Amino acid sequence: MGSSVAAHVGHTRKNPLTTAAVYASLLAACMLLGLPFFWMVVTSLKSPHELAGYPPSWWPESLRWGNYIDAWRSAPFGRMYVNSLITGLAATALQVGLALLMAYAFAFIRFPARRFWLLLVLATMMIPDEMKLVPNYLTLSRLDWINTYWALIVPPAAHAFPVFVFYQQFRMLPSALIDAAKADGAGHGRILWRVVLPMSRPVLVAVTLVSFLGRWNDFLWPLIVTDTATMRTLPVGLAYLKKQAEEGASPWHLMMAAALFIVIPIVILYSILQKQFVEGITKGAIKG
Amino acid sequence: MDAGRRHFARAFRRNGREWLTFLLFAAPNLVLFAVFTYWPILRSFTLSFTKWNLLSPAPKWAGLTNYRALFVDPIFWRVALNTLIYAVTVVTVAQACAFLLALLLNRPLRGRAVFRTVAFLPHVTTTAVAALVWVIVLHPHYGPLSGLYATLGVNGPNWLESTGLALLAVIAVGIWKEIGFASLFFLAGLQGLPADCYEAAALDGARPLSRLWHITIPLMSPVIFFLLVTGFIAATKAFDSVAIMTEGGPVYPASSTYVYHLYKVGFRDFQAGLASALACVFFIITVAITALQFRMASRWVHYGE
Numbered sequence: 376m377g378s379s380v381a382a383h384v385g386h387t388r389k390n391p392l393t394t395a396a397v398y399a400s401l402l403a404a405c406m407l408l409g410l411p412f413f414w415m416v417v418t419s420l421k422s423p424h425e426l427a428g429y430p431p432s433w434w435p436e437s438l439r440w441g442n443y444i445d446a447w448r449s450a451p452f453g454r455m456y457v458n459s460l461i462t463g464l465a466a467t468a469l470q471v472g473l474a475l476l477m478a479y480a481f482a483f484i485r486f487p488a489r490r491f492w493l494l495l496v497l498a499t500m501m502i503p504d505e506m507k508l509v510p511n512y513l514t515l516s517r518l519d520w521i522n523t524y525w526a527l528i529v530p531p532a533a534h535a536f537p538v539f540v541f542y543q544q545f546r547m548l549p550s551a552l553i554d555a556a557k558a559d560g561a562g563h564g565r566i567l568w569r570v571v572l573p574m575s576r577p578v579l580v581a582v583t584l585v586s587f588l589g590r591w592n593d594f595l596w597p598l599i600v601t602d603t604a605t606m607r608t609l610p611v612g613l614a615y616l617k618k619q620a621e622e623g624a625s626p627w628h629l630m631m632a633a634a635l636f637i638v639i640p641i642v643i644l645y646s647i648l649q650k651q652f653v654e655g656i657t658k659g660a661i662k663g
Numbered sequence: 664m665d666a667g668r669r670h671f672a673r674a675f676r677r678n679g680r681e682w683l684t685f686l687l688f689a690a691p692n693l694v695l696f697a698v699f700t701y702w703p704i705l706r707s708f709t710l711s712f713t714k715w716n717l718l719s720p721a722p723k724w725a726g727l728t729n730y731r732a733l734f735v736d737p738i739f740w741r742v743a744l745n746t747l748i749y750a751v752t753v754v755t756v757a758q759a760c761a762f763l764l765a766l767l768l769n770r771p772l773r774g775r776a777v778f779r780t781v782a783f784l785p786h787v788t789t790t791a792v793a794a795l796v797w798v799i800v801l802h803p804h805y806g807p808l809s810g811l812y813a814t815l816g817v818n819g820p821n822w823l824e825s826t827g828l829a830l831l832a833v834i835a836v837g838i839w840k841e842i843g844f845a846s847l848f849f850l851a852g853l854q855g856l857p858a859d860c861y862e863a864a865a866l867d868g869a870r871p872l873s874r875l876w877h878i879t880i881p882l883m884s885p886v887i888f889f890l891l892v893t894g895f896i897a898a899t900k901a902f903d904s905v906a907i908m909t910e911g912g913p914v915y916p917a918s919s920t921y922v923y924h925l926y927k928v929g930f931r932d933f934q935a936g937l938a939s940a941l942a943c944v945f946f947i948i949t950v951a952i953t954a955l956q957f958r959m960a961s962r963w964v965h966y967g968e
Contacts, residue, residue: 397767401774404764405781408843411796412784414807418799430813431805473692480688485681487674492689499700503949505900505922506942509710509929510703513717533695563684592789594903595922599930610791614907617795627805634792645787646780653783653847 419631446632462527463590469532478541526600581655710939729940746921750898757841765849782843794907829918852886
């Protein structure tokens with residue numbers, strides 16, 4: 376059906392000139408959107424000498440792969456990778472796991488005033504995370520969690536968005552299946568694990584990806600709750616590298632190489648799981 | 664009252680196991696919500712009526728001083744205006760471009776998948792990284808545009824060092840990140856439009872532009888409206904690109920946004936009370952926009968029959 380509609384919405388399909396114009400404008404759009412990526416890679420492979428030249432060249436004289444080794448050594452990137460990975464994975468697992476349990480409870484377990492509690496949870500999606508910065512910082516310093524993995528894992532895990540998405544998904548499952556499992560004497564834990572989860576796998580993958588992406592890319596929260604070089608995550612480490620650059624300590628080609636360290640895992644993940652990414656993010660847009 | 668209690672006791676005997684299971688499932692997340700979501704909201708409101716530098720033992724009651732200080736502060740108004748300019752520009756420019764792109768893409772084309780991939784990449788890219796890359800893209804010496812300036816024989820603008828242009832540089836990153844994302848939404852919407860409307864219009868001899876104006880846009884209004892509102896709310900939270908590119912500079916509030924200002928007041932100047940007042944005002948504005956969204960939606964959005 377999609378293509379037949381497309382033919383109607385598209386103004387004139389057969390005119391080769393129109394087609395050429397469409398392709399040309401799409402190509403131009405692609406190039407404009409891709410230019411920053413191209414420039415990042417090109418700059419990361421230039422020599423300091425070539426970088427200083429004016430006007431800048433559009434392709435490096437020689438590809439200096441050694442820049443990546445220099446960039447890796449210019450800051451504790453190994454440590455920052457470990458920090459980003461561990462806290463990202465742990466926070467994602469916690470967020471998704473707790474949201475699954477909660478969404479299941481709201482969808483399938485009887486409880487007084489269930490709708491009211493659900494609304495109370497979902498209403499928090501309207502609240503800007505930025506509002507919680509100061510109080511949560513105070514709570515963490517009370518707990519002595521500043522500069523720990525706990526600070527990067529636990530507070531971001533409490534989010535209504537995955538609860539909302541899972542709840543919507545669970546409500547669409549055929550209730551006959553759940554009732555049948557109940558009649559067989561399965562408990563709620565078993566139903567969640569054996570019936571509900573296998574039927575919700577695409578949503579689970581999408582939500583997990585978006586959660587992890589959010590943690591990996593997060594900048595403001597780790598900036599606030601970490602202040603030692605050993606606890607920094609990758610984006611925060613990059614920001615410090617840029618500060619040094621302003622004092623002339625770390626040059627631009629190394630910074631672009633460092634920037635690539637951060638986006639390459641995302642690009643790889645994205646190219647493998649593109650469909651799930653797009654699905655998860657378009658669902659995520661509801662959160663705003 | 665006694666009857667009520669007996670009723671509850673009976674209900675509990677019947678459903679107690681079920682209720683306990685519910686608590687078992689929901690409680691872990693509820694505890695996190697209580698500590699890291701509900702409590703901070705209350706705390707923001709109470710802190711906003713105090714003066715505190717985070718170091719002295721306890722916050723001191725200050726009544727409405729913080730709010731009064733905010734509303735007479737020209738920096739606050741400048742930051743609010745910057746945020747409005749940022750959000751309106753990013754949302755309108757990005758969505759207009761995205762809508763055009765989606766119209767182009769909505770036909771049998773080769774290589775549509777390639778375009779989708781490229782268009783969506785900016786959205787998944789770490790904003791801090793994107794901002795850093797744009798620093799160099801806009802750089803008068805290292806950037807790709809400087810070749811153009813050199814051939815034209817002019818000095819390129821130094822975006823980030825100019826009080827007038829710094830905010831535009833931050834806006835550019837926002838637009839870049841939003842276009843592809845919004846165009847995928849529009850494309851999905853266009854592909855879901857009912858074909859019979861177009862068939863009827865073609866029979867009536869409606870021209871392409873009038874078809875666009877009288878059929879496509881009204882039918883797409885839910886998608887357009889949804890993207891406008893969510894995009895606007897997300898844009899008011901811009902922080903990462905400001906922190907990386909300008910830190911609000913070159914002269915402080917020139918390119919600062921609301922959330923960056925909140926961060927600066929709270930975590931650079933250590934004024935917890937004032938930062939909380941900023942947070943509460945932000946909260947009220949966000950809720951107001953969301954409420955307005957629902958009221959306006961019923962007025963001009965076409966949701967079909």
